[in-house]
Amino acid sequence: MSFRALGHAALDWLLPPVCAGCRAALALPRRAPSRFECSPALCPRCRGRVSWSSPAEVVPIDHALIARVRVGARYEGVVEEWLRRFKYPGAGPAGLSPAPAAAVETLLLHALAQLDDDPERDTPVADAVVPIPSPRRRIRERGFQPTALLARRAAAHLRLPVAWHALRARGARPSQTGLSRVARRRNAAGAFASGRSSLAGATLLLVDDVVTTGATLESAARALRGGGAERILAVCVARARLEDT
């Protein structure tokens, strides 16, 4: 038994794995995940309640800007609930639970698993991971930036760096929630600027929580391309329909 496997066995004994969705005990042992493996964080019942996405899921994105977009699941039911609890943890002990983040991470991993069309390839899919930045005011109000946590998890799984300064939010962009397709595009236009990192020739993986029309991703991709990035990929935890938001 390797040192790492021994460590995981000890961890299972101390903290038996539970479902991130419903806290039921998981039969599956915790193992060190491989690069694209889905972590077994959800029980079969919770997995059955998720509308998982496939690579065939079409996100109507401008492919001249973004080569490929992959999503974890439909933004509905338990997925909507997990994302809400992850983004708005609330006060008190319930807000400290790592469960919503673990459930959301499982969805993110599902999106990452579909990113590479050639899983045998051993070159990385991208040079770095870039979170969609929130406006400063919103980070202050919330106390953390959900996309930064997602980017860190994606980067750890892909063994890539996070390019924290590749992209910055310009000004106080209002939330996209409740806006029409046209209004979202207008709202997202010019919302980002490329930061101080050198992006020349880079392939970058954008990470966001929810994609609806793709206007935010496109705007971010435009800024990164303007900063010299050559190729943009994107992963999102969930895909919402315009009427869901």
Ligand SMILES: [Zn+2]
């Ligand atoms: Zn469960």
